Amino acid sequence: MSGGVLLRPWRRSDAPAVLRAFAPAEMARQSGGHPVTTEADALDWIARWERERAAGTGYAWAAVRAAACATARGETARGEAVQGEVVRSAAVEGEAARSEAVQGEALGCVAVTAVNQVHGCGWVLYWTTEAARGCGVASAGVRALARWAFDDLGLYRLELGHRTDNPASCAVARRAGFTAEGIERGKLRYGDVRHDVERHARLATDPVNFG
Numbered sequence: 001m002s003g004g005v006l007l008r009p010w011r012r013s014d015a016p017a018v019l020r021a022f023a024p025a026e027m028a029r030q031s032g033g034h035p036v037t038t039e040a041d042a043l044d045w046i047a048r049w050e051r052e053r054a055a056g057t058g059y060a061w062a063a064v065r066a067a068a069c070a071t072a073r074g075e076t077a078r079g080e081a082v083q084g085e086v087v088r089s090a091a092v093e094g095e096a097a098r099s100e101a102v103q104g105e106a107l108g109c110v111a112v113t114a115v116n117q118v119h120g121c122g123w124v125l126y127w128t129t130e131a132a133r134g135c136g137v138a139s140a141g142v143r144a145l146a147r148w149a150f151d152d153l154g155l156y157r158l159e160l161g162h163r164t165d166n167p168a169s170c171a172v173a174r175r176a177g178f179t180a181e182g183i184e185r186g187k188l189r190y191g192d193v194r195h196d197v198e199r200h201a202r203l204a205t206d207p208v209n210f211g
Contacts, residue, residue, distance in 0.1 A: 005107070005136075006064050006144075007061035007145065007148075008061060009060075009062070010046045010049055010060055010061070010062050010106070010109075011046070012046060014042075014106055015039050015043045015046065016039065016042070017105045017106045017129075018036060018042035019036060019038070019041070020129070022041075022045075024130060029190065031045070032045075049111070052113065056117075058111060058114070058115060059112055060110075062106035063106060063109065063110060063128070063132075063138075064105070064106060107129055107132035107135075107137045108126065108127055108128030108138060108141060109125075109128075110144075110145045111126070112145060115153065117153075117155075119156075120156035120157060120204075121155060121157045121159065122153070122157075122158050122159070124158050124178075126141060126142050126160075126172065133168075136175075138176075139172045142160075142173075142178075143175075146158055146176065146177065146202055150204040155204065156203060157201055157202075157204075158178070158203075160178060160199075160200050161184065161187070161199045161200070162197065162198055162200075163195045163197060164183065164195070165195065173200040177202050177206065178200035179201060180198055180199070181199050181201050182198070183196050183197070183198055183199075
């Protein structure tokens with residue numbers, strides 16, 4: 001995608017976009033067991049992430065288009081290093097959330113949850129809207145999220161998983177620098193069908209984080 005991706009916290013004003021994102025039937029799996037079929041459901045989805053952020057257990061970011069936008073510091077959004085800087089500004093200073101650079105409609109969500117500061121670990125999840133699929137939004141967002149989780153949260157290990165019959169999600173994980181570590185058999189159940197899951201991980205010391 002031209003111009004790349006920026007991350008910002010979710011806002012209550014995003015409720016209509018969240019509702020549209022969860023309209024496709026397959027997105028029900030991404031709702032955390034809480035259906036998002038009304039605007040009230042969307043507001044509740046955003047509020048759950050706000051509670052996780054306040055508790056320090058999870059952090060969700062809206063991925064927005066970065067093309068032709070300026071950051072809160074007046075810099076032009078250029079590439080991943082600036083994307084990561086915007087994430088830190090939104091999380092720590094709150095300035096980016098008020099800048100023109102982060103006012104666009106969300107193209108997707110990237111998050112780190114199950115944050116465990118004792119062991120320095122977290123679980124990564126991601127999704128994109130139908131319109132943004134195949135544009136590199138998810139992989140760019142996960143790369144920026146990983147840098148923030150290592151640099152700002154001080155985590156050491158990030159994990160994620162995908163069904164073995166979901167090659168698109170696997171491609172996102174690999175492009176974001178997550179190494180496949182093995183298959184967890186029959187881990188997920190959708191309806192009457194169980195699915196194997198491939199686990200990936202990225203460490204703060206992996207070469208992908210340097211250079």
